[in-house]
Amino acid sequence: MRTTLTVNGERHDLSHDERLSLLDAIRDQIGLTGTKKGCDHGQCGACTVHVNGRRVNSCLTLAAMHDGDEITTIEGLGTPDAPGAMQASFQACDGFQCGFCTAGQIMSASAVLEEIGRGEPSHVSSSLSSIDGMTDGELAERMSGNLCRCSAYPMIRAAIARAAEAAE
Amino acid sequence: MSVSKPLPHDAAKLHVTGTARYVDDIPTPANALHLAFGLSPISAGRIKSMDLDPVRAAPGVVAVWAADDLPGPCDCSPSNHDEPLLSDGTIHYAGQPLFLVAATSHHAARRATRAAQVEYEEAKPILTIDEALAANSRFEDGPRIWSRGDTAGALKDAPHSVEGSIEIGGQEHFYLEGQAALAMPQEGGDMVVHSSTQHPTEIQHKVAEALGLPMHAVRVETRRMGGGFGGKESQGNALAVACSVVAAATGRPARMRYDRDDDFVITGKRHDFRIAYRAGFDDDGRLAAVEFVHWTRCGWSMDLSLPVADRAMLHADNAYFVPNFRIESHRLRTNMQSATAFRGFGGPQGMAAMERVVDHVAHALGRDPLEVRRVNYYAAAGGSAPMPAAPSRDASGQKKTGDGAEAPEVTRGAMEEDATSRGAQSVTPVHEGHAATGVQTTPYGMPVEDFILHEMTDALAERCDYDARRAAVARRNAANPVLKRGIALTPVKFGISFTLTHLNQAGALVHVYQDGSIVMNHGGTEMGQGLFLKVAQVAADRFGVGIEAVKITATDTAKVPNTSATAASSGSDLNGMAVKAACDEIRGRMAAHLAALHQADAGSVRFEDGQVHVGGQVLSFAEAAKECYLGRVSLSATGFYKTPKLEWDRIKGQGRPFFYFAYGAACSEVVVDTLTGEHRILSTHILHDCGRSLNPAVDRGQIEGGFVQGVGWLTSEELVWDDKGRLRTHAPSTYKIPACSDRPDVFEVDLWDGENREETIYRSKAVGEPPFMLGISVLMALSDAVAACGDAYPALDAPATPERVLAAIEGVRGA
Numbered sequence A: 001m002r003t004t005l006t007v008n009g010e011r012h013d014l015s016h017d018e019r020l021s022l023l024d025a026i027r028d029q030i031g032l033t034g035t036k037k038g039c040d041h042g043q044c045g046a047c048t049v050h051v052n053g054r055r056v057n058s059c060l061t062l063a064a065m066h067d068g069d070e071i072t073t074i075e076g077l078g079t080p081d082a083p084g085a086m087q088a089s090f091q092a093c094d095g096f097q098c099g100f101c102t103a104g105q106i107m108s109a110s111a112v113l114e115e116i117g118r119g120e121p122s123h124v125s126s127s128l129s130s131i132d133g134m135t136d137g138e139l140a141e142r143m144s145g146n147l148c149r150c151s152a153y154p155m156i157r158a159a160i161a162r163a164a165e166a167a168e
Numbered sequence B: 001m002s003v004s005k006p007l008p009h010d011a012a013k014l015h016v017t018g019t020a021r022y023v024d025d026i027p028t029p030a031n032a033l034h035l036a037f038g039l040s041p042i043s044a045g046r047i048k049s050m051d052l053d054p055v056r057a058a059p060g061v062v063a064v065w066a067a068d069d070l071p072g073p074c075d076c077s078p079s080n081h082d083e084p085l086l087s088d089g090t091i092h093y094a095g096q097p098l099f100l101v102a103a104t105s106h107h108a109a110r111r112a113t114r115a116a117q118v119e120y121e122e123a124k125p126i127l128t129i130d131e132a133l134a135a136n137s138r139f140e141d142g143p144r145i146w147s148r149g150d151t152a153g154a155l156k157d158a159p160h161s162v163e164g165s166i167e168i169g170g171q172e173h174f175y176l177e178g179q180a181a182l183a184m185p186q187e188g189g190d191m192v193v194h195s196s197t198q199h200p201t202e203i204q205h206k207v208a209e210a211l212g213l214p215m216h217a218v219r220v221e222t223r224r225m226g227g228g229f230g231g232k233e234s235q236g237n238a239l240a241v242a243c244s245v246v247a248a249a250t251g252r253p254a255r256m257r258y259d260r261d262d263d264f265v266i267t268g269k270r271h272d273f274r275i276a277y278r279a280g281f282d283d284d285g286r287l288a289a290v291e292f293v294h295w296t297r298c299g300w301s302m303d304l305s306l307p308v309a310d311r312a313m314l315h316a317d318n319a320y321f322v323p324n325f326r327i328e329s330h331r332l333r334t335n336m337q338s339a340t341a342f343r344g345f346g347g348p349q350g351m352a353a354m355e356r357v358v359d360h361v362a363h364a365l366g367r368d369p370l371e372v373r374r375v376n377y378y379a380a381a382g383g384s385a386p387m388p389a390a391p392s393r394d395a396s397g398q399k400k401t402g403d404g405a406e407a408p409e410v411t412r413g414a415m416e417e418d419a420t421s422r423g424a425q426s427v428t429p430v431h432e433g434h435a436a437t438g439v440q441t442t443p444y445g446m447p448v449e450d451f452i453l454h455e456m457t458d459a460l461a462e463r464c465d466y467d468a469r470r471a472a473v474a475r476r477n478a479a480n481p482v483l484k485r486g487i488a489l490t491p492v493k494f495g496i497s498f499t500l501t502h503l504n505q506a507g508a509l510v511h512v513y514q515d516g517s518i519v520m521n522h523g524g525t526e527m528g529q530g531l532f533l534k535v536a537q538v539a540a541d542r543f544g545v546g547i548e549a550v551k552i553t554a555t556d557t558a559k560v561p562n563t564s565a566t567a568a569s570s571g572s573d574l575n576g577m578a579v580k581a582a583c584d585e586i587r588g589r590m591a592a593h594l595a596a597l598h599q600a601d602a603g604s605v606r607f608e609d610g611q612v613h614v615g616g617q618v619l620s621f622a623e624a625a626k627e628c629y630l631g632r633v634s635l636s637a638t639g640f641y642k643t644p645k646l647e648w649d650r651i652k653g654q655g656r657p658f659f660y661f662a663y664g665a666a667c668s669e670v671v672v673d674t675l676t677g678e679h680r681i682l683s684t685h686i687l688h689d690c691g692r693s694l695n696p697a698v699d700r701g702q703i704e705g706g707f708v709q710g711v712g713w714l715t716s717e718e719l720v721w722d723d724k725g726r727l728r729t730h731a732p733s734t735y736k737i738p739a740c741s742d743r744p745d746v747f748e749v750d751l752w753d754g755e756n757r758e759e760t761i762y763r764s765k766a767v768g769e770p771p772f773m774l775g776i777s778v779l780m781a782l783s784d785a786v787a788a789c790g791d792a793y794p795a796l797d798a799p800a801t802p803e804r805v806l807a808a809i810e811g812v813r814g815a
């Protein structure tokens, strides 16, 4: 079957098996390997990308479901010489060790700031209608779907807090 | 100077932009083959018949191999030659590879494996410790036993005693990047292998053996791993061998990566242990004698189980002097994944049991466990231990080779073995009588000359306000029937060095180019621990240049040969020294040439701030390099290092297996909901000894990460096999590793301000494994909280899941 995806602003016409996941489309067909496969089960967050501005575990969704969608991957946020804000913050705070979870952490984190900005509550928010801003607890809860086996969590939290401060 | 600075990670900008490459990100030609194993669903028995024709007929399949189709056994074992790549007909565990499929895509290969028609003859598996003991299913002839003093007599004579046992679960590595390899055939039958491995030389060795090639025909490259934690010391062998066999047979590149579930089901994990103990002590809790029996399930093959079980024995004393000590260790063969290296390598299990003993003793006497810990600590290093007056800046600790002073090292038994693996079993003879008087020795006879836990414990107890908090915990517990708090401060003393003495060597290769840029290569591998950065800092410091002048390149068996695994926390100790030796060689040549050129004394040439000072002249480092090149000076050198002072007889359990000890202490406070067993860490304070840290930022990351991983092991990570030997927790949905939200609310980490007594690289200390065991503070704090629920001793097993905590609460109440 055929699907058209716009990835990081560039249009890709794919011809593929119906069962192709969005993650495999990005890595194997489009050749952007910054997005990682940690579990292929929607449980680690390493494959997080943005679809039309919202974070998605790309291993859990089929490429075919995204015909016409705008996808942003880690490569779309910036480059080594011109990193995006969240990327620069992770770099400044050493928000990683082995780096394998990092793309997913950054994609997730940048979406989290927007979710909080839009006033979308989380499990730890004090009520459905009001959230307490970018508190440590909010950030940690919202990032709990992105596993880091190196447990670089303190630095990851510091990196997100730094970016959140800059954004507020 | 670049060392001792918190410089950021070398690949930082690549990691944050998704451009850092791992094995599975390496582009391959369109004709590359993708591999998958067909796995056994049963844990013991035989293959009655196996029809692979339907697999061959499946879409995308190019070729299929069963054991008979391979060029030989293609052994994957790091020790005993007992791991054929594919089952030879006998099935040893559920998850064992039976056949190998090469297809045009990863998914095609995986789907095709399901088409196989296999009939099995099932046998009753040996799964539990009791089943293994009943069947005498074990490695080595019988238990390994080490002892000191008269343990039986001292136990009898002691005024008090306790006994009990603790079960300590295993742990899945869950490196976020699963196992992966890629083999590319070269001209003349040579093979290049990219492998996500901690041990490139081992991969080279196993691939060469499988293909019947000399090692020089195989080159292995490892740029980085997405986590290793010991799980990539031997467990990558099968993928690399499979890819190489397929690449050799087809002439096409071959790549393989395990999907997460397969990775769980195929590869080995941390060893689980049952440890029984008896301890005799006086009214103050001073231990007169301790006796341990370790039983560990090693799984189906030997792998690295012997040195793992040895290291558990070597840490059975943890930080405590026990005059009479006996330890017996049973290494059991079971029909499960072959348990393997995992951060700490058995040390954590041995140490956790000793902490349990101390906790039990304190409970029996109604004392604060910290008091009992202090009473039993080894004597302070202080007086007798000579500290160097001024830290020597030149800390290479190397003897010039060929000075004739050293007797040649004779290592028995390593010749026919896989000598670069920790699975080898050679013995280095021990020369008697080197323990200085007045220094206490470990049960295995090693003097503890550098003991700093008295001071560290005092400092940490003060920093975290231990006494006041302990009193507050007791007050709250008295007032609150449902939520119970617990607090514990536990020490770590961890031995640094490979216990297989000859592995304590490393090589390096350094080039200086005529523009002053530097390339550095060594045998260590990077898995997120910051090794490459630390070692590059050393090189930059030796040449007095900025870190950006030093290029860090992938580990490559063609550049530095015969390397040891990046394991046993030894990475920067060994490779840092080897790189330093190479740099100093080049620096010496440069200084001699420049001094002659500028009529100065070679000894007065200084390399600093990107400049070289010769006599009155100042050259940039690039100008200096250019002058040396024009003067026909060799700007390339190898470096070599071997750790001094080691001698160890693992059969007798005597000698000095470690160069030094690394220390740490952690205090954790927890709260338990006694209605559900659920618990939370309220705070953790850590004080950890990195010697004179090479890079405080990297070390802090290792400490935090190690602690959290240790807590995961002891609280939430539970491996469950069913009664047929099938692993039921084979995905993150059922196997819970710590997440971002699991971090303690208060988490403070400080580095101990000190330096290594031994001459290590810039007097630093290894930091990869020791902090893992700081997690024991949480298990002991949970024990403390449970103890508040009743009178009996909690005897809490690990992992202390809510279920186990609840059972322990019922236990102490029922008593």
Ligand code: FES
Binding pocket: A036, A037, A038, A039, A040, A041, A042, A043, A044, A045, A046, A047, A048, A057, A058, A059, A060
């Ligand atoms: S790979 Fe998608 S969540 Fe793990």
Ligand code: FES
Binding pocket: A096, A097, A098, A099, A100, A101, A102, A147, A148, A149, A150, A151, A152, B176, B226, B227, B528
């Ligand atoms: S940095 Fe290794 S998994 Fe997060």
